[in-house]
Amino acid sequence: xxxxxxxxxxxxxxxxxxxxxxxxxxxxxxxxxxxxxxxxxxxxxxxxxxxxxxxxxxxxxxxxxxxxxxxxxxxxxxxxxxxxxxxxxxxxxxxxxxxxxxxxxxxxxxxxxxxxxxxxxxxxxxxxxxxxxxxxxxxxxxxxxxxxxxxxxxxxxxxxxxxxxxxxxxxxxxxxxxxxxxxxxxxxxxxxxxxxxxxxxxxxxxxxxxxxxxxxxxxxxxxxxxxxxxxxxxxxxxxxxxxxxxxxxxxxxxxxxxxxxxxxxxxxxxxxxxxxxxxxxxxxxxxxxxxxxxxxxxxxxxxxxxxxxxxxxxxxxxxxxxxxxxxxxxxxxxxxxxxxxxxxxxxxxxxxxxxxxxxxxxxxxxxxxxxxxxxxxxxxxxxxxxxxxxxxxxxxxxxxxxxxxxxxxxxxxxxxxxxxxxxxxxxxxxxxxx
Amino acid sequence: xxxxxxxxxxxxxxxxxxxxxxxxxxxxxxxxxxxxxxxxxxxxxxxxxxxxxxxxxxxxxxxxxxxxxxxxxxxxxxxxxxxxxxxxxxxxxxxxxxxxxxxxxxxxxxxxxxxxxxxxxxxxxxxxxxxxxxxxxxxxxxxxxxxxxxxxxxxxxxxxxxxxxxxxxxxxxxxxxxxxxxxxxxxxxxxxxxxxxxxxxxxxxxxxxxxxxxxxxxxxxxxxxxxxxxxxxxxxxxxxxxxxxxxxxxxxxxxxxxxxxxxxxxxxxxxxxxxxxxxxxxxxxxxxxxxxxxxxxxxxxxxxxxxxxxxxxxxxxxxxxxxxxxxxxxxxxxxxxxxxxxxxxxxxxxxxxxxxxxxxxxxxxxxxxxxxxxxxxxxxxxxxxxxxxxxxxxxxxxxxxxxxxxxxxxxxxxxxxxxxxxxxxxxxxxxxxx
Numbered sequence: 005x006x007x008x009x010x011x012x013x014x015x016x017x018x019x020x021x022x023x024x025x026x027x028x029x030x031x032x033x034x035x036x037x038x039x040x041x042x043x044x045x046x047x048x049x050x051x052x053x054x055x056x057x058x059x060x061x062x063x064x065x066x067x068x069x070x071x072x073x074x075x076x077x078x079x080x081x082x083x084x085x086x087x088x089x090x091x092x093x094x095x096x097x098x099x100x101x102x103x104x105x106x107x108x109x110x111x112x113x114x115x116x117x118x119x120x121x122x123x124x125x126x127x128x129x130x131x132x133x134x135x136x137x138x139x140x141x142x143x144x145x146x147x148x149x150x151x152x153x154x155x156x157x158x159x160x161x162x163x164x165x166x167x168x169x170x171x172x173x174x175x176x177x178x179x180x181x182x183x184x185x186x187x188x189x190x191x192x193x194x195x196x197x198x199x200x201x202x203x204x205x206x207x208x209x210x211x212x213x214x215x216x217x218x219x220x221x222x223x224x225x226x227x228x229x230x231x232x233x234x235x236x237x238x239x240x241x242x243x244x245x246x247x248x249x250x251x252x253x254x255x256x257x258x259x260x261x262x263x264x265x266x267x268x269x270x271x272x273x274x275x276x277x278x279x280x281x282x283x284x285x286x287x288x289x290x291x292x293x294x295x296x297x298x299x300x301x302x303x304x305x306x307x308x309x310x311x312x313x314x315x316x317x318x319x320x321x322x323x324x325x326x327x328x329x330x331x332x333x334x335x336x337x338x339x340x341x342x343x344x345x346x347x348x349x350x351x352x353x354x355x356x357x358x359x360x361x362x363x364x365x366x367x368x369x370x371x372x373x374x375x376x377x378x379x380x381x382x383x384x385x386x387x388x389x390x391x392x393x394x395x396x397x398x399x400x401x402x403x404x405x406x407x408x409x410x411x412x413x414x415x416x417x418x419x420x421x422x423x424x425x426x427x428x429x430x431x432x433x434x435x436x437x438x
Numbered sequence: 439x440x441x442x443x444x445x446x447x448x449x450x451x452x453x454x455x456x457x458x459x460x461x462x463x464x465x466x467x468x469x470x471x472x473x474x475x476x477x478x479x480x481x482x483x484x485x486x487x488x489x490x491x492x493x494x495x496x497x498x499x500x501x502x503x504x505x506x507x508x509x510x511x512x513x514x515x516x517x518x519x520x521x522x523x524x525x526x527x528x529x530x531x532x533x534x535x536x537x538x539x540x541x542x543x544x545x546x547x548x549x550x551x552x553x554x555x556x557x558x559x560x561x562x563x564x565x566x567x568x569x570x571x572x573x574x575x576x577x578x579x580x581x582x583x584x585x586x587x588x589x590x591x592x593x594x595x596x597x598x599x600x601x602x603x604x605x606x607x608x609x610x611x612x613x614x615x616x617x618x619x620x621x622x623x624x625x626x627x628x629x630x631x632x633x634x635x636x637x638x639x640x641x642x643x644x645x646x647x648x649x650x651x652x653x654x655x656x657x658x659x660x661x662x663x664x665x666x667x668x669x670x671x672x673x674x675x676x677x678x679x680x681x682x683x684x685x686x687x688x689x690x691x692x693x694x695x696x697x698x699x700x701x702x703x704x705x706x707x708x709x710x711x712x713x714x715x716x717x718x719x720x721x722x723x724x725x726x727x728x729x730x731x732x733x734x735x736x737x738x739x740x741x742x743x744x745x746x747x748x749x750x751x752x753x754x755x756x757x758x759x760x761x762x763x764x765x766x767x768x769x770x771x772x773x774x775x776x777x778x779x780x781x782x783x784x785x786x787x788x789x790x791x792x793x794x795x796x797x798x799x800x801x802x803x804x805x806x807x808x809x810x811x812x813x814x815x816x817x818x819x820x821x822x823x824x825x826x827x828x829x830x831x832x833x834x835x836x837x838x839x840x841x842x843x844x845x846x847x848x849x850x851x852x853x854x855x856x857x858x859x860x861x862x863x864x865x866x867x868x869x870x871x872x
Contacts, residue, residue, distance in 0.1 A: 007608075015484065015610050039474040040473040043481075044480065045481075
């Protein structure tokens with residue numbers, strides 16, 4: 005078997021066999037197949053597509069490129085969630101404590117933010133002292149004792165996926181449904197998840213711009229899960245405007261803490277309860293969504309989810325005092341609130357532009373490895389459809405210096421559009437794919 | 439400008455500007471843009487195509503990546519020919535002496551064979567002592583004094599093209615009309631050609647399998663030439679069966695010598711006269727094809743073309759005695775003639791399979807840099823359409839040992855098909871593209 009022949013096959017739209025895909029991924033992992041051949045292949049995949057069988061084979065080959073975590077015997081059902089990435093998406097910080105508080109242990113490995121999309125690890129690290137670099141042993145021990153873990157990858161899970169993603173990032177081959185689907189699912193399968201709720205974002209602030217495309221991605225991932233014997237549900241959720249109000253690491257932690265205290269933005273609270281309920285159903289904790297939802301609400305409103313979060317922070321070296329006193333979180337030195345200026349209905353709060361402004365402020369990374377500033381970001385005070393007076397607060401910028409604040413104000417201004425005619429609010433979820 | 443953005447643009451089917459193409463080629467030439475980005479871009483070009491404007495810009499950027507040869511003042515009109523590559527295509531060895539004998543100096547830089555397609559340099563090197571590694575100064579001096587040169591590239595002409603071709607070869611991105619067209623034309627433009635006859639092969643033994651595809655490639659190259667101020671004619675010629683009889687380096691030199699002596703296979707002789715006539719017209723030597731053809735026939739039949747070839751061989755260190763005594767050429771130790779076995783009409787003599795068998799015998803290279811054996815090859819004694827008796831010679835194998843001969847006989851057997859019903863001969867040329 006020669007790599008070039010497999011590239012030619014894919015280029016000409018011929019289906020690759022599982023053996024051929026495994027050969028290609030193994031060769032790439034070992035370094036026998038050079039980057040330039042993989043780049044040409046990835047472009048051919050992007051433009052020619054992959055069948056369900058090919059995507060499934062690619063997922064397994066990626067998952068098998070490194071260690072596989074086995075959670076059997078540690079938790080009754082290894083349940084996990086994954087978001088395809090968005091702006092202001094601090095869902096994990098609230099959903100996982102809710103599910104854990106309901107008695108379903110959750111051990112989650114998260115990633116860092118890249119581009120306009122934030123990452124759970126960056127958010128959690130805004131809590132002073134919080135460590136995300138657990139070993140596999142520490143991860144398993146904490147999952148047993150606390151029932152909740154939020155860490156980075158404990159070992160080399162699906163290393164071929166990391167290598168492939170880095171290459172796709174610089175070769176224009178990121179937005180391919182089979183490549184995205186196999187990347188997500190390979191990591192979930194390698195990390196031992198048996199039941200997975202996928203939060204597939206759609207809109208200007210997501211990788212998938214339209215509901216049909218997001219649904220296609222969702223169907224592909226659900227299918228891969230089924231072929232791999234996993235129980236998967238995908239929720240297609242809106243990412244045209246940021247989720248909740250806060251965008252930026254410490255700002256988002258504070259919003260998550262408000263939500264865990266029974267407050268928080270209604271849309272974000274609702275989003276979390278819905279995702280948590282699906283996880284509880286998949287984990288077999290509740291017979292259906294209604295009962296699951298009741299458990300989730302109880303965990304949130306009764307404060308047990310908040311206590312789980314406190315235990316999590318303490319277990320991973322963070323300062324638990326932030327839970328009662330969020331003012332202990334890092335604060336930006338320059339803060340400015342901007343008002344609407346004119347009255348009307350909020351027609352647009354462009355999640356991508358707001359996310360990119362947050363990156364420019366220092367909340368995210370333009371490139372992998374860039375340092376980030378946990379304190380900075382943007383709080384958007386209104387949701388699309390809200391009727392606002394001219395003097396109503398529109399957004400607040402949190403910056404490290406006046407220069408950056410000025411630039412951010414300029415950059416973010418076009419993200420907001422007000423109209424005189426009434427505007428429908430955006431839905432939270434568009435559909436569920438099973 | 440970032441390379442990845444240009445890949446994305448091409449991936450999405452958006453036209454690149456000349457500046458963007460120049461940036462990409464220059465970055466690649468300098469090594470600033472890595473192979474993996476160029477590979478992804480080449481696959482996007484192959485699958486998305488390029489406009490005439492893009493192909494023209496790519497050609498000029500490739501041509502400008504190194505030195506450009508200027509033949510003004512050395513020859514009245516720098517006329518050249520280029521074949522897209524085929525099996526048994528020893529045309530240059532006869533056409534260039536004819537044109538030179540007509541008083542039109544020809545300085546040609548050729549390439550080596552790769553895959554089932556042979557190369558002029560390998561053929562000429564079958565002549566003992568013949569050197570193809572001339573310096574630019576030697577090239578120009580010989581062009582002035584002898585009026586005929588056949589060498590490898592005298593300098594780094596279009597180095598980006600060489601680099602790009604090597605990458606395309608291993609990334610499944612060879613069969614792209616804009617990439618082939620710009621590769622051919624960039625080298626011709628860099629080598630100073632003002633008038634170019636393109637011999638575009640079509641059929642099983644060519645890169646282009648059908649006349650419409652070959653015509654598309656031809657039109658693209660003629661168009662690039664026009665945009666670059668060159669006078670270009672493309673002849674679409676058959677490559678379903680080998681040209682002439684001989685395939686293999688010394689065997690082809692011998693056939694060229696026979697042809698220069700007024701003999702040779704009729705199809706090959708006709709092919710050479712037709713190409714030569716077009717070159718003479720483009721060079722302004724003759725008012726039209728009829729007069730040009732008469733000059734070419736006179737040069738061939740009068741022996742002046744043969745004398746030009748003799749001068750060429752002598753000038754480049756070869757043994758001129760081979761011209762009168764072709765038995766001085768390298769000879770294979772094991773020779774076997776195979777007869778038809780059954781009578782009938784020759785319906786097929788698969789050029790690709792015959793070419794691949796010649797490579798397996800050692801006449802060509804599977805990979806760049808492989809050594810070759812000048813003596814080996816195949817002589818096909820019949821042309822498609824010929825009526826053959828059961829005991830008529832079909833082909834003769836020239837091998838380095840009995841083992842290779844046996845393998846070649848097995849490999850080449852399916853290339854020949856005989857039928858009981860009459861078969862039309864194949865045309866030599868399908869059309870002319872101006």
